[in-house]
């Protein structure tokens with residue numbers, strides 16, 4: 001028996017899987033989106049079923065317009081409602097390249113997946129939420145964007161990623177402003193260094209930096225750390241806040257002396 005329904009983009013692995021499982025444990029039905037790794041999506045969906053909830057797997061490239069439409073339509077066809085959109089799917093550049101050499105292909109791909117896709121998916125889902133709200137089918141739906149400390153932290157060897165996440169910061173503000181009148185709060189959860197496949201190539205580098213005190217809380221973050229924040233927001237823990245950024249980064253963002 002499900003209560004509410006969420007779309008979690010990139011819900012198959014990593015942080016997205018953590019969010020899916022935390023929502024499922026609290027009775028949410030979830031659309032688990034992925035791009036290429038079907039096995040991971042199936043594994044996540046099986047875990048949702050084990051938790052007593054319902055999962056719909058939808059393969060869709062968030063960077064492609066027709067895929068985004070299919071994702072939303074499939075969710076509405078299956079569940080008849082969308083109470084939460086989590087814009088989590090994201091990618092690092094396929095190859096880290098100094099900004100003096102960044103290629104246009106990598107720039108375009110990262111921006112399409114990390115910023116343009118989430119922008120137009122949010123637009124599509126927001127319009128659906130407005131209609132569902134008017135019909136009384138959903139009550140105070142919400143949108144949560146998964147940003148990054150890269151929104152304000154310079155990494156010149158993956159500049160296109162940083163720019164995409166900085167853009168997402170404004171995207172959060174824009175939709176928060178526009179959707180408040182419809183009772184739709186919009187938030188951004190900004191993870192720091194989280195242990196997933198995305199960071200597996202730089203484990204040694206980050207181990208050393210964390211050991212040396214990079215973050216006041218000296219450990220890696222885990223998908224569940226991010227998921228807890230998303231669940232709190234999704235369940236209305238901050239009803240009089242919108243456009244808010246929740247840092248889930250072990251204190252990385254603090255200026256220290």
Ligand SMILES: NC(=O)c1ccc[n+]([C@@H]2O[C@H](COP(=O)([O-])OP(=O)(O)OC[C@H]3O[C@@H](n4cnc5c(N)ncnc54)[C@H](OP(=O)(O)O)[C@@H]3O)[C@@H](O)[C@H]2O)c1
Nearest residue numbers: 010013014015034035036037061062089090148194196198
């Ligand atoms: N890990 C960190 O330290 C960290 C820190 C700050 C922010 N973030 C952000 O958190 C989010 C999740 O990161 P993660 O570390 O969990 O990454 P991850 O382990 O690499 O997982 C990425 C997920 O996104 C999906 N995905 C990638 N491109 C997609 C596309 N075009 N369309 C649909 N799905 C797509 C993947 O599906 P497939 O498996 O099918 O490819 C997978 O489910 C990202 O937005 C990332 O920028 C991560």
